[in-house]
Amino acid sequence: DGGITQSPKYLFRKEGQNVTLSCEQNLNHDAMYWYRQDPGQGLRLIYYSQIVNDFQKGDIAEGYSVSREKKESFPLTVTSAQKNPTAFYLCASSIRPTGDEQYFGPGTRLTVT
Amino acid sequence: AQRVTQPEKLLSVFKGAPVELKCNYSYSGSPELFWYVQYSRQRLQLLLRHISRESIKGFTADLNKGETSFHLKKPFAQEEDSAMYYCALDFGNEKLTFGTGTRLTIIP
Numbered sequence: 001d002g003g004i005t006q007s008p009k010y011l012f013r014k015e016g017q018n019v020t021l022s023c024e025q026n027l028n029h030d031a032m033y034w035y036r037q038d039p040g041q042g043l044r045l046i047y048y049s050q051i052v053n054d055f056q057k058g059d060i061a062e063g064y065s066v067s068r069e070k071k072e073s074f075p076l077t078v079t080s081a082q083k084n085p086t087a088f089y090l091c092a093s094s095i096r097p098t099g100d101e102q103y104f105g106p107g108t109r110l111t112v113t
Numbered sequence: 114a115q116r117v118t119q120p121e122k123l124l125s126v127f128k129g130a131p132v133e134l135k136c137n138y139s140y141s142g143s144p145e146l147f148w149y150v151q152y153s154r155q156r157l158q159l160l161l162r163h164i165s166r167e168s169i170k171g172f173t174a175d176l177n178k179g180e181t182s183f184h185l186k187k188p189f190a191q192e193e194d195s196a197m198y199y200c201a202l203d204f205g206n207e208k209l210t211f212g213t214g215t216r217l218t219i220i221p
Binding site for chain 2: 041044048050097098101105106
């Protein structure tokens with residue numbers, strides 16, 4: 001373990017509030033990713049970044065935002081516009097964007113009530 | 114559309130019996146293929162990738178281009194194989210597309 005960290009492990013928020021999930025890696029990887037994991041739906045890509053100061057929408061980007069100001073950090077903000085934010089969120093990184101193994105963080109479980 | 118399908122949500126196998134986890138995809142090209150595994154209370158991690166042609170923990174996966182499948186197989190299941198398994202494909206668009214996963218339970 002180690003290399004890619006997510007905090008906090010559990011997060012609780014009231015509906016209508018924005019919340020930011022942290023993801024940090026010390027692997028010197030160029031590419032970083034955010035996934036949402038829901039039972040029966042597998043992993044769905046929210047946003048990804050191939051390089052610092054650049055990022056692209058994944059398959060379910062609506063209601064989320066990201067930034068990539070530093071190579072080692074890729075925070076995800078879950079906004080109040082996300083209709084169903086309660087989920088398990090996974091961050092990952094890889095050396096390069098294409099064809100390389102992705103290394104995953106331990107995840108953050110977000111509960112919005 | 115590019116799609117990854119894992120038809121079995123749950124699979125139970127007796128210890129010592131063969132295991133096969135199915136993965137099918139829809140794509141006319143040649144994707145990069147991976148199997149990821151998540152053991153209880155552990156992170157999601159790479160189990161094997163097609164390009165390396167390795168056997169990891171006794172598992173192998175063969176690409177069948179005609180059937181567009183990448184099934185994961187092990188001849189003799191062990192209790193420690195119980196986990197969630199995800200098939201994932203890189204269709205050359207700089208991201209992975211994951212299947213919905215199969216939860217494998219090995220019955221002692």
